[in-house]
Amino acid sequence: MQHPDEGTIHSWLDNALSVEEAARVESHVAGCPQCAAAVAEARGFIAASSRILTALDDVPRGVVPAAPARKRDLRVLWRAAAAVLVVAGGSLVVMRDGGQKMRSPVAIADSVVESTAPSTAADVAATAETGALAQAPQPDASQASESDSKRRATSQTVRPSGPRSSVALSAKGPPQVMSGSGRDAVAQAAPADLAVPAMAPRNEAQFSGIVVGELSGVAPLKELSLERTLGRRRIVYQISPTDTVILTELELSSLQSVVVTGAASAQDRQQKALRTRDVAPMRPETVPAAPPPVAAPADSGRADSVAVSAEGAMMTQAAGAIRLRGATSSPAQNTLRWVESATGKTLILSGKLPIERLQEIRQRIEIERAAARKKSP
Amino acid sequence: MPDVERLFRTYNAALVRYLTRRLGDRDWAEEVAQETFVRALRQTSIENERAWLFAVATNLVRDEARKDMRRRKHLALLAEEERGAVSEPQETTLERAQEAAMARKAVDALAERDRLALLMREEGLDYNEIAEALQLSPGSVGTTLSRARRRLVESYEALQKSREEREKNAAS
Numbered sequence: 001m002q003h004p005d006e007g008t009i010h011s012w013l014d015n016a017l018s019v020e021e022a023a024r025v026e027s028h029v030a031g032c033p034q035c036a037a038a039v040a041e042a043r044g045f046i047a048a049s050s051r052i053l054t055a056l057d058d059v060p061r062g063v064v065p066a067a068p069a070r071k072r073d074l075r076v077l078w079r080a081a082a083a084v085l086v087v088a089g090g091s092l093v094v095m096r097d098g099g100q101k102m103r104s105p106v107a108i109a110d111s112v113v114e115s116t117a118p119s120t121a122a123d124v125a126a127t128a129e130t131g132a133l134a135q136a137p138q139p140d141a142s143q144a145s146e147s148d149s150k151r152r153a154t155s156q157t158v159r160p161s162g163p164r165s166s167v168a169l170s171a172k173g174p175p176q177v178m179s180g181s182g183r184d185a186v187a188q189a190a191p192a193d194l195a196v197p198a199m200a201p202r203n204e205a206q207f208s209g210i211v212v213g214e215l216s217g218v219a220p221l222k223e224l225s226l227e228r229t230l231g232r233r234r235i236v237y238q239i240s241p242t243d244t245v246i247l248t249e250l251e252l253s254s255l256q257s258v259v260v261t262g263a264a265s266a267q268d269r270q271q272k273a274l275r276t277r278d279v280a281p282m283r284p285e286t287v288p289a290a291p292p293p294v295a296a297p298a299d300s301g302r303a304d305s306v307a308v309s310a311e312g313a314m315m316t317q318a319a320g321a322i323r324l325r326g327a328t329s330s331p332a333q334n335t336l337r338w339v340e341s342a343t344g345k346t347l348i349l350s351g352k353l354p355i356e357r358l359q360e361i362r363q364r365i366e367i368e369r370a371a372a373r374k375k376s377p
Numbered sequence: 378m379p380d381v382e383r384l385f386r387t388y389n390a391a392l393v394r395y396l397t398r399r400l401g402d403r404d405w406a407e408e409v410a411q412e413t414f415v416r417a418l419r420q421t422s423i424e425n426e427r428a429w430l431f432a433v434a435t436n437l438v439r440d441e442a443r444k445d446m447r448r449r450k451h452l453a454l455l456a457e458e459e460r461g462a463v464s465e466p467q468e469t470t471l472e473r474a475q476e477a478a479m480a481r482k483a484v485d486a487l488a489e490r491d492r493l494a495l496l497m498r499e500e501g502l503d504y505n506e507i508a509e510a511l512q513l514s515p516g517s518v519g520t521t522l523s524r525a526r527r528r529l530v531e532s533y534e535a536l537q538k539s540r541e542e543r544e545k546n547a548a549s
Contacts, residue, residue, distance in 0.1 A: 006527075007520030016504040016519060045526040052533050053499055055473075055480035056398040 003035055004028065009042045221364055237361070245351030245361055334358050340366070342373060379423050385414050388430050391500040396434055398496050401481060409437050425509055431497050432510035475540065483533040491525035498522055 004012070004025050011017050012025045029035045224236040224244060233249040336349040336358050349362050389410060396406035413434040423429045484492060490511060497507045508515040 005520070006523040007517075009519075010523040010526070011504065011519030014498070014504065014519070014522070042523065042526075045523070045530050048530045048533075049495065049526040050499060052480045052483060052529055053398055053496070055476045056401070056484065057394065 003032065003038075006038065006042065009035075009039055010046070013039070013042055013046060221361070221368060237365070239351075239353070239361060243351070243353065245349055245353065245358070247365060248348040248350070250346040250348070336362055338362070340369070342370070379417055379420055379426070381414055381418050384417055384426060384430065388427060389414070392430060392434055395431065395496050395500045396438065398484070398499075399435075399438060399493070409434055412437055425506060427502055428506035428509040431500070431502060431506070435493055435510065479533055479536040479540070482536055483529050486532045487525055487528055491521055491528065494518060494521045495525040495529065 008017070008021075008025060012022055015022075017025065029039055222238040224238050226236075227234045235247045235249070237245050237247060239245055333350065333352050334355045336355070337346065339346050347365075349358055349365065351358060351361070353361070392410045392413065393403070393406050396409050397403045400406050400409070413430055416433050416437075417423060417430065420429075487495070490513070493511055494507050494513070497510060502510070504515050504518040507513065507518050513521065
């Protein structure tokens with residue numbers, strides 16, 4: 001047979017040839033280095049053009065009128081919504097977790113007492129240290145997960161959210177509004193049974209929490225490692241010889257001041273993390289590398305001291321159980337999440353320390369970051 | 378009458394993605410897709426559903442929005458670039474925006490038929506469906522696609538290269 005032309009090769013690779021033709025091309029290519037090279041090139045073009053075209057999925061909605069104005073509106077609305085949630089969270093009653101389905105979040109909607117937003121959202125987080133919020137990526141089955149995960153901050157999107165039962169938001173804020181970047185920062189309490197399966201496809205790993213050891217004394221913050229991945233920076237701070245916390249800095253953020261605390265054991269969390277990972281293998285391009293393993297101190301002897309949890313798992317946890325840290329609970333994995341007012345970045349501080357301790361560390365981090373910004377603006 | 382609800386469930390996602398890639402505007406893409414399904418309602422029967430839907434959507438874009446299209450596409454591009462410039466500290470965003478802008482330019486550089494064939498193929502249409510939707514002979518689809526892919530990749534790479542050179546010059 002003659003050398004197949006480029007169109008025939010593409011047809012063959014696209015399975016568009018008849019069985020006989022395909023067999024002819026196949027046997028020819030097997031014995032012809034020149035055509036084998038052409039086939040390899042064609043495969044490259046097919047893969048590359050697919051990849052290029054996916055970038056087109058990152059488009060804004062409603063190009064006319066311009067989007068930036070809407071973005072600002074969203075931020076204001078989110079700030080108000082977040083404040084409402086923090087206040088609401090502050091008046092919640094403890095709910096036990098145990099991996100069980102939480103009581104309906106609707107029940108706690110009654111406890112939204114006011115929505116006056118203090119001067120800055122950061123203040124809210126600082127004062128509402130026991131505030132617990134469930135946070136869940138928005139379940140949104142109608143969106144194809146694939147194209148969704150490709151959407152980035154460049155596209156401001158407004159889309160209907162799944163559960164109408166989301167607590168304060170449905171009463172107060174703009175419940176259906178989220179920005180492309182904000183899917184990791186949607187302050188929305190969703191029923192666990194909805195949130196758990198629905199979030200899986202959206203599972204862009206956000207942060208991982210690793211904490212080793214127990215609280216001991218105050219030491220200067222020491223950066224153990226800094227890791228940059230798509231859209232985030234992760235810094236591991238050594239708090240004491242045996243304690244580390246992880247600060248995750250999201251480059252993009254739209255949600256202000258949300259505090260999440262969790263009191264479940266790390267083991268429980270770990271199991272959930274594993275389950276979530278099984279269900280939803282994360283897309284390689286959006287998944288940051290696993291956090292740098294923190295060496296467990298020899299004397300800790302804690303089987304559960306290393307808990308790698310993708311955000312999906314964290315959020316599952318949070319969505320699954322809105323709860324406050326019990327007064328006597330032992331330090332479990334706790335997470336603080338806030339937005340740095342100077343940069344607008346979402347920061348997530350995570351560590352197996354009491355929440356008060358995390359608040360302290362957070363203040364120190366803020367001071368250090370402010371100082372660093374002064375030095376190199 | 379075709380079962381439009383089923384058609385919608387089966388093909389809406391692909392159709393919207395196809396149109397979004399084609400138009401550079403998701404809202405607009407959804408409007409066109411909806412109009413396409415409305416048209417399907419008026420049919421007594423549709424033989425090859427997917428080819429029919431993509432053909433009608435393509436024609437809707439072509440016929441009804443020909444004038445509007447360039448303007449909006451241009452604005453979409455401008456908006457992307459502006460966003461890229463505004464969010465300078467956010468490297469990821471900037472990079473994504475640049476990639477999207479380059480992809481848009483590369484796709485726009487294709488001949489209309491090549492572009493449509495490629496976008497349809499990406500949504501899973503087979504050669505016969507593409508041929509039917511675009512009124513090509515089935516035998517020419519492979520050639521069309523191979524040309525479209527090669528040109529897309531080559532012009533994207535050229536854009537990438539000139540961007541890298543610009544950055545290098547800016548850095549030095």
